[in-house]
Amino acid sequence: xxxxxxxxxxxxxxxxxxxxxxxxxxxxxxxxxxxxxxxxxxxxxxxxxxxxxxxxxxxxxxxxxxxxxxxxxxxxxxxxxxxxxxxxxxxxxxxxxxxxxxxxxxxxxxxxxxxxxxxxxxxxxxxxxxxxxxxxxxxxxxxxxxxxxxxxxxxxxxxxxxxxxxxxxxxxxxxxxxxxxxxxxxxxxxxxxxxxxxxxxxxxxxxxxxxxxxxxxxxxxxxxxxxxxxxxxxxxxxxxxxxxxxxxxxxxxxxxxxxxx
Ligand SMILES: Nc1ncnc2c1ncn2[C@@H]1O[C@H](COP(=O)(O)OP(=O)(O)OP(=O)(O)O)[C@@H](O)[C@H]1O
Numbered sequence: 110x111x112x113x114x115x116x117x118x119x120x121x122x123x124x125x126x127x128x129x130x131x132x133x134x135x136x137x138x139x140x141x142x143x144x145x146x147x148x149x150x151x152x153x154x155x156x157x158x159x160x161x162x163x164x165x166x167x168x169x170x171x172x173x174x175x176x177x178x179x180x181x182x183x184x185x186x187x188x189x190x191x192x193x194x195x196x197x198x199x200x201x202x203x204x205x206x207x208x209x210x211x212x213x214x215x216x217x218x219x220x221x222x223x224x225x226x227x228x229x230x231x232x233x234x235x236x237x238x239x240x241x242x243x244x245x246x247x248x249x250x251x252x253x254x255x256x257x258x259x260x261x262x263x264x265x266x267x268x269x270x271x272x273x274x275x276x277x278x279x280x281x282x283x284x285x286x287x288x289x290x291x292x293x294x295x296x297x298x299x300x301x302x303x304x305x306x307x308x309x310x311x312x313x314x315x316x317x318x319x320x321x322x323x324x325x326x327x328x329x330x331x332x333x334x335x336x337x338x339x340x341x342x343x344x345x346x347x348x349x350x351x352x353x354x355x356x357x358x359x360x361x362x363x364x365x366x367x368x369x370x
Contacts (some may be wrong), residue, residue, distance in 0.1 A: 114137050116174055116267060117138070118134050118136040118157070118171075119171045119172075120135060120170035121133070121160060121169070121171075121172065122322075123168040129322055131153045131322045134322070135324070136317060138300065143293045143298075143312055143314050144298075144315050144316075145315070146317050147316065147317070148320055148350070149350050153322045154319055157319070158271060158302065160172060161174070161179070162187070163187065174186045175267075191260035191263070191268045192271075194256070195275070199252055199255065201244050204244065205240050205242070205255055206227065208244060209223060216262070227240075231258070233284075234254040234257070234281075236251060236254060236255065253273070253275055254277070266296070268299045270301045271303075272304070273301075273303075274308065282308075289312055290312065306341065306346060310341065314329065320349070325350075330342060333345050
């Protein structure tokens with residue numbers, strides 16, 4: 110694998126009010142890598158991605174994409190990035206064609222190129238029949254597939270996938286997992302955030318665990334197993350983030366629901 114650094118975070122920190130949400134995060138991601146960026150709820154994963162994408166700017170530290178600081182090149186680098194947000198806002202009043210035409214043209218693509226790529230992608234994602242249908246009537250999984258198409262239409266080199274499998278059926282999950290693998294093999298870099306540990310374990314070349322705004326583990330799944338007491342990624346994750354209270358938490362919830370007799 111090439112050692113070209115595609116993404117680098119240097120001493121990335123951000124506060125919201127009194128809360129230190131990211132604290133001196135340092136990370137280098139190489140071309141062709143799939144990075145599983147995981148952490149408990151509220152760890153700061155989405156905040157990291159939002160800073161990288163230029164959606165938040167009151168941070169300290171620096172982000173380099175394709176070797177250039179995003180402070181120096183605030184717009185150009187975005188053309189080579191694709192993003193599937195966790196809770197993707199999608200224009201419900203548009204059809205698939207109108208939405209993808211809008212996204213593609215924002216990336217500077219020609220209308221004809223967008224249309225021919227879109228036809229091929231809709232077919233692969235089994236969405237051809239809704240090309241001219243308003244997105245408002247789509248199921249959750251159909252919207253998710255359209256968000257994935259929107260993230261890929263301009264052939265980006267760096268992809269940010271935040272829970273990309275959300276709402277997808279078992280067959281579509283297999284396709285997207287295979288797609289991520291093949292994209293990485295063709296030299297694309299994927300920054301993959303998810304709570305589905307068995308998928309992260311299988312798909313990631315490298316796993317970075319963020320806890321309370323700090324990186325507490327960074328390595329291949331085998332590295333993490335060697336440094337911790339083996340087990341699945343879920344077990345290692347729970348161990349490293351100090352969570353061993355699942356039984357008690359569940360029991361407390363049941364007792365609360367049932368009320369004191
Ligand atoms: N704009 C904001 N203003 C104030 N606090 C914020 C803001 N954005 C995020 N936070 C806080 O920062 C922390 C990290 O949020 P973030 O969304 O990055 O977590 P996450 O790791 O992506 O979590 P999840 O797994 O639940 O998606 C949370 O405590 C959140 O409340």
